[in-house]
Amino acid sequence: xxxxxxxxxxxxxxxxxxxxxxxxxxxxxxxxxxxxxxxxxxxxxxxxxxxxxxxxxxxxxxxxxxxxxxxxxxxxxxxxxxxxxxxxxxxxxxxxxxxxxxxxxxxxxxxxxxxxxxxxxxxxxxxxxxxxxxxxxxxxxxxxxxxxxxxxxxxxxxxxxxxxxxxxxxxxxxxxxxxxxxxxxxxxxxxxxxxxxxxxxxxxxxxxxxxxxxxxxxxxxxxxxxxxxxxxxxxx
Amino acid sequence: xxxxxxxxxxxxxxxxxxxxxxxxxxxxxxxxxxxxxxxxxxxxxxxxxxxxxxxxxxxxxxxxxxxxxxxxxxxxxxxxxxxxxxxxxxxxxxxxxxxxxxxxxxxxxxxxxxxxxxxxxxxxxxxxxxxxxxxxxxxxxxxxxxxxxxxxxxxxxxxxxxxxxxxxxxxxxxxxxxxxxxxxxxxxxxxxxxxxxxxxxxxxxxxxxxxxxxxxxxxxxxxxxxxxxxxxxxxx
DNA sequence: AATATACTCCCCTAAAATAGCGAGCCATTT
DNA sequence: AAATGGCTCGCTATTTTAGGGGAGTATATT
Numbered sequence: 001x002x003x004x005x006x007x008x009x010x011x012x013x014x015x016x017x018x019x020x021x022x023x024x025x026x027x028x029x030x031x032x033x034x035x036x037x038x039x040x041x042x043x044x045x046x047x048x049x050x051x052x053x054x055x056x057x058x059x060x061x062x063x064x065x066x067x068x069x070x071x072x073x074x075x076x077x078x079x080x081x082x083x084x085x086x087x088x089x090x091x092x093x094x095x096x097x098x099x100x101x102x103x104x105x106x107x108x109x110x111x112x113x114x115x116x117x118x119x120x121x122x123x124x125x126x127x128x129x130x131x132x133x134x135x136x137x138x139x140x141x142x143x144x145x146x147x148x149x150x151x152x153x154x155x156x157x158x159x160x161x162x163x164x165x166x167x168x169x170x171x172x173x174x175x176x177x178x179x180x181x182x183x184x185x186x187x188x189x190x191x192x193x194x195x196x197x198x199x200x201x202x203x204x205x206x207x208x209x210x211x212x213x214x215x216x217x218x219x220x221x222x223x224x225x226x227x228x229x230x231x232x233x234x235x236x
Numbered sequence: 237x238x239x240x241x242x243x244x245x246x247x248x249x250x251x252x253x254x255x256x257x258x259x260x261x262x263x264x265x266x267x268x269x270x271x272x273x274x275x276x277x278x279x280x281x282x283x284x285x286x287x288x289x290x291x292x293x294x295x296x297x298x299x300x301x302x303x304x305x306x307x308x309x310x311x312x313x314x315x316x317x318x319x320x321x322x323x324x325x326x327x328x329x330x331x332x333x334x335x336x337x338x339x340x341x342x343x344x345x346x347x348x349x350x351x352x353x354x355x356x357x358x359x360x361x362x363x364x365x366x367x368x369x370x371x372x373x374x375x376x377x378x379x380x381x382x383x384x385x386x387x388x389x390x391x392x393x394x395x396x397x398x399x400x401x402x403x404x405x406x407x408x409x410x411x412x413x414x415x416x417x418x419x420x421x422x423x424x425x426x427x428x429x430x431x432x433x434x435x436x437x438x439x440x441x442x443x444x445x446x447x448x449x450x451x452x453x454x455x456x457x458x459x460x461x462x463x464x465x466x467x468x469x470x471x472x
Numbered sequence: 473a474a475t476a477t478a479c480t481c482c483c484c485t486a487a488a489a490t491a492g493c494g495a496g497c498c499a500t501t502t
Numbered sequence: 503a504a505a506t507g508g509c510t511c512g513c514t515a516t517t518t519t520a521g522g523g524g525a526g527t528a529t530a531t532t
Contacts, residue, residue, distance in 0.1 A: 225462055
């Protein structure tokens, strides 16, 4: 049984968020890397992280809002496949400063980050990084990338189970017409255009907007579209 | 070398969308299943599918808008991990009718669907289905689920490479303030509230809305938020 | 040093969105 | 048979947003 399979087997016994942290630390030593990071930017609106970075670095990262200049995050949000830090552009002013601080804080010079996208617009990053030369790191990536992808999926699944309410929300059952309306509004059509497209009066249209807004507990139309979109209640 | 590894190796030589279709058909015979389906609902706004269903069934599916009642799609949009059709609720009126038609059309009674979420709000489904009894299907799933996950990722990656423009869009570089503004607006705050929160005048706020709307080529605010959100330019 | 981009502020008017009230028909579920 | 929920239409009023101008400072980038 491979390291990966053993790890995923163990992961099944995880019961608390703290256990996830332990599993991340176990990964760090099993694969002998500087750091392992699972960072969910939103699990049902709440962020969650399990990682091996120092407390200092985490506070600095958050305090200086590094998430805004971190090229890993920027790139990962627009990528599907795993992302090798080698292929990033570290040249911009903000990034270079960030890189310096990161290396200072014990973040490895080599890294591999995998974007994870979940239900309801969840976005998380699973990162493994190490102090290493290019050749040796390339070998490591080649050998372990597939394992990492599977592990990252399982960790995200676990985090999701533990941190998110799993019950179905009866309020998020939009009717067909409500879905139609929100879909077209999300595409930028005005109420008048949508009414014409759906062949209903603007008054009726307004009813659908109101009811869906209430079902989604949204404060206004923009909010309603935003929620419906992130929950994939409306499809592109 | 496993079947999965061989397949992923071959996938690297794929150069055209038709090749993807061939690979899907290869999967069908390699794993001896009734059908294999890769269906991307949106790749840069365009849908794409490579599958082994009959032309008739596809037309019926589209003509009768089965996507609206298909419980696989409904559930998959809210799930992260692979989804076994056994665990679905087929009891609702629309679903039962749909199920009957599907079986008629040669869709297996057993199935496994994996949701794939990509960059820019992409959503795709990779499905494998077969005519089989519960026990034998459970065994198949247990043995091959991991392979299917990796394969689905690689197919999506390929489809993405082939079908989507990969260049960066200079227009989608929002400034920090623009991101702030769209983020809070997406959360349902009114302009007045956002202006107060960011400590700027409503007039200034309006400038950010206008510039970001133009950058995103959006028709109005709702559209702009929708685009920014699907491109993950604003984070939750 | 020059050009571009981000950030801030102000005027105006017309259009659109929100919010309250009402009603009837049809299908599905209980 | 009754109840629920979806779909359709109407009115009035107030608040909010969109779209058209213009203008100055500071910070990057080239």
